[in-house]
Amino acid sequence: MPVEIPKDKWPGSVRKVTLGATTAEGGTRGKTVTVGGESSLPFLHFESETPCRPAVAIEIRDRRPDDWSPLLIETWEEVIDDPAKWAKAAEEAGADLIQLTLSLTDKNGNPNTPEAAVANVKAVLAATSLPLIVFGPGQAEMDNALIVPVAEAAKGERLLLGICEDKNYRTIVATAMANGHLVNARTPMDVNLAKQLNILISDMGLPTDRIIMDPTTGALGYGIEYGFSVMERLRLAALQGDAMTQSPMLVTPGFEAWKTKESKVGDGVPEAWGDWLKRAIHWETLTAMTLLESGADILVLRHPESVRRVKAAIEELMTPA
Amino acid sequence: MALSGIQIYKLLPQTNCKECGFPTCLAFAMKLAAKQVELSACPYVSEESKAQLAESAAPPIRLVTLKSDGYEVKAGNEVVLFRHEKTFYNKPGLFVKIDDLQSPEEIKDAIAKADAYQVNYVGIGLGVDGFAVEAASGEAGKFGAAVQAVRSASKRPLILVGSDAAVLEAGLKVLTGETVMIYAADANNWEAMTHLAKQHKAVLAVSAPDVESMAALTEKVKEKGVEDLALAVDGGNLSKMLALSTQIRRLALKKNFRPLGYPTIVFPKNPEAAAQAIVKYAGFIVLDHFAPELVYPLLVLRQNIYTDPQKPIQVQPGVYEINNPQPNSPVLVTTNFSITYFSVANEVEGSGLPAWLTVCDAEGMSVLTAWAAGKFDAERIAKAIKTFSVADKVERKRVVLPGHVAVLSGELEEELPGWEIRVGPREAVDLPKFMKEAL
16 A cells, blocks of 8 residues: 655754863864754654754763762762773773763862862873763852863863853853863753853854754653653754754753663562662663654763663664664 | 644534523534533534534543452553653553463462562552463463463463463453453454454554554454554564653544553563563563562552652651650651651651650652752741640750751750751661761
8 A cells, every 4th residue: 555654854952062172172182973854743754854963971970970870870880080091991881972070179178279170180081082071060259260260271172061051151261262162051941041141142143053052851761751742843843944952952851861760769669669779770871862762962971781772772773674 | 632722612503502501503613622511511512513522532541450359450640752742641551471371370370479478668569450361372272261260369460471361361251350451452352352352342452663553453353343452563673662662652642543542561581670660651561570679669669650740749748756765765857748747757656765756847759859949948847846735845955957958956956946957868778877976
């Protein structure tokens, strides 16, 4: 029976954005990573080609994290006190990108300093040839204090800088413009706020191919349906031609999934939750998988086994049937 | 696809007799299109028009129900491609597969365990919906015994899996008075399978390599009188599965293409494929084994995706007494988003420490979202504390704010003179430690 498959023809497409710069391009990276470029909903190869594969980043810290699940601490134990070694280990675990989060305080509880932040970023850049994403601790003032000197010290590397939100975007965008970096524009799970921040950033003069959009999300069981639908709506708006929603999307399923009780806690939880380690990895992997289906271009994860599984799923989704 | 008022008008007598209670046939047609009246109000409509209108009123994806003693699993009747357009209605049934190579005793043990499984998520008890029994032995006797073993350990709906109608029949004979699914009819065995489905009033899954041959096959099966169908989508390759599921859903909803207007059934090869099946349109999902650490996240994902986006799940604002609080126990504050409430309440309960948990009306949003939207500020928190007369319950006036809204503590001090304002942890999971050490 002849069946005509309904295919959507979209006027718009997602912008291509390249992270990292090689020596020839003014940086020191061994390779660059380009994401975006979709002109259909995720992985619909019968409709149009998916030019870039979604990238998987591994999150590392500038020091041993205080509040991570024991399962993660155990996994990274050998490298967890040295960000350079951690970056190397993350690269070996299959990461396409390294995401370094700078802590609010040092291991003794004193505030982090620009000098320490710069030294750690330089050490990580020297240890890995992958493009780097650098996030501050997530408090606007501290982010500014740490990210600006980092941006200057790593001029030309096309780092992806965050957290860039409505409170501090001016500072982060200005330093990204001056030093040849990209920004991660984060908004709290809302289509209009995401769009508005993109407009504000573009108005400052940062070229749109240096903006990544971070719509934030919730973990499985903790609001993932909001993140999922916001991303679907943003992607549909992008395809319909709304230029201010056409940035590739970054999400942090690792961060979200590993703060849930299901991943963090092994004792005193219901028996129906099953094996702790397997459950925690399913939690992270399935959170990531759900976001991949709603249009994620960069997924930041924490556990190497989740990275392996998500990358295998991406490989399969990228291969037309 | 629903007809417009004008299309319906063309099928009416167009005599404006007014016997339906409306001044003209067109007015009546408009009401029909809006589903505000029944066609039976028109005494003169032709049989032919009736049939055509009934056809157009049928849902684009047929509702298929598996039934057993006391249980029902429904799939189909979906109306949108994206949940934000309205909502996804019928959660895909989650089934666990077992084969007949094991002894009946082994089968009973495995099924009983999965059947009894229940996990609590935001106050809702979740579990698996049914079981699939595979005729792997190829022997009718063995298969019948396996189905009997499953039925003795669980009353939930069943899917019988195999390619030989004669073998599957041995399973169907064991089961009476229920609606089973037979999996699956293909190009080779469809006549025997259709006959079997018709005889036992079963739902029939139809398997074909692409949409064209699948559509051709469902038409042939329908002609033989079996209308409750499910479409088998290959769960072995993510890319293929996504393309096929999307094409089937689009054809049904956008083109009202009846030959593919049925729910799908998927046997995902791994957890990633199962997650994709949940978010991308599956009607029935059959897992190849039961493991609580996998079933739990899948049930939660299904619950999340099938939540009505217009109505976030909320709890009643008020003061919740946890672990028998006393006048010197702390007052904790949070929002009325159910996930937020249950995360906090479970932690406090688990800690064994008493507290007055005050739930503010934040329009069903989580702490951060509500704060960003201006629905969870010092004024609202103070209002809740006053409305629920919290001050009358405590001697020590001590209120703990969620760490994410630490910034509100100054304003709240102004709003609530005489209260000690404390800032708690950002995440609920850290509450027991905070309550033990800091309060």
